[in-house]
Amino acid sequence: MSRTYTTTGIILKRRDYQENDCLFCIYTKDFGKIEVVARGTKKISSKLKGYLEPFYLVKLMIAKGKFIDKLANCNTIKSYENLRADPSLLGFALINYLAEGTDGLISGHTSQSDKFNLLIETLNILEQEIAKDLQEKKERLLFISSIYFLKLLGLLGYQPEIHRCVLCHKGILLTKNIFDFSKGGLVCEDCKRVCLIEDYIRVSDGVIKVLQLAKEKSLDYFVTLPVEINDLKALNKVVEKLILVNVERPLKTLEFFRSI
Numbered sequence: 256m257s258r259t260y261t262t263t264g265i266i267l268k269r270r271d272y273q274e275n276d277c278l279f280c281i282y283t284k285d286f287g288k289i290e291v292v293a294r295g296t297k298k299i300s301s302k303l304k305g306y307l308e309p310f311y312l313v314k315l316m317i318a319k320g321k322f323i324d325k326l327a328n329c330n331t332i333k334s335y336e337n338l339r340a341d342p343s344l345l346g347f348a349l350i351n352y353l354a355e356g357t358d359g360l361i362s363g364h365t366s367q368s369d370k371f372n373l374l375i376e377t378l379n380i381l382e383q384e385i386a387k388d389l390q391e392k393k394e395r396l397l398f399i400s401s402i403y404f405l406k407l408l409g410l411l412g413y414q415p416e417i418h419r420c421v422l423c424h425k426g427i428l429l430t431k432n433i434f435d436f437s438k439g440g441l442v443c444e445d446c447k448r449v450c451l452i453e454d455y456i457r458v459s460d461g462v463i464k465v466l467q468l469a470k471e472k473s474l475d476y477f478v479t480l481p482v483e484i485n486d487l488k489a490l491n492k493v494v495e496k497l498i499l500v501n502v503e504r505p506l507k508t509l510e511f512f513r514s515i
């Protein structure tokens with residue numbers, strides 16, 4: 256078996272490891288989430304240092320190790336400079352939100368590249384959108400991220416029920432419905448009385464429509480989709496809670512994004 260392998264990946268996070276080394280958690284196209292050690296990367300002189308910023312899209316050569324694999328070489332493919340250099344800090348906050356959420360939802364190795372491609376598509380769209388003068392820019396950018404997470408949850412098998420009431424199984428008739436997080440989907444007006452108020456959010460017809468569209472349409476469809484500001488906010492809230500239920504802790508990076 257080859258002692259080295261190559262792949263493409265997005266750096267999700269780094270942490271110090273021993274005196275001069277760093278451990279990188281990298282989401283790769285071919286192997287899912289992996290952890291590799293990069294020797295000497297805490298030294299200013301390390302030739303790898305410049306390629307290893309969080310959320311760089313990188314080409315990697317990795318050497319198999321007995322206990323942990325080692326980064327042998329690395330080249331930047333794309334650094335998402337618009338997001339990184341955005342003076343409002345929204346871009347920086349979004350990158351970190353995507354990294355923390357993706358890291359929390361995806362566990363272990365997988366050879367399927369669909370989720371990786373979805374993340375790259377999301378980053379490419381956000382890289383363009385951050386440079387535009389958009390109305391309700393903050394909620395709109397968060398909305399694109401929310402659609403990403405909805406699609407990711409679907410690919411991971413955590414698709415919430417958004418076409419039928421999770422309790423009586425009747426089709427949702429688009430009035431006065433709620434999204435119940437402990438039950439995993441929409442609950443109709445008739446069944447609502449058995450739900451605990453702290454576990455649900457009231458959702459408008461517009462929000463339900465977007466939840467349904469997120470399953471069917473590609474990500475770029477949502478870039479120009481007209482959505483009322485209240486529905487944008489509500490949809491973002493639903494996705495925030497869906498992530499919370501699945502990751503089992505609030506994301507610090509989303510708190511930071513909202514604080515800007």
Ligand SMILES: [Zn+2]
Binds near residue numbers: 420421443446
């Ligand atoms: Zn029902």
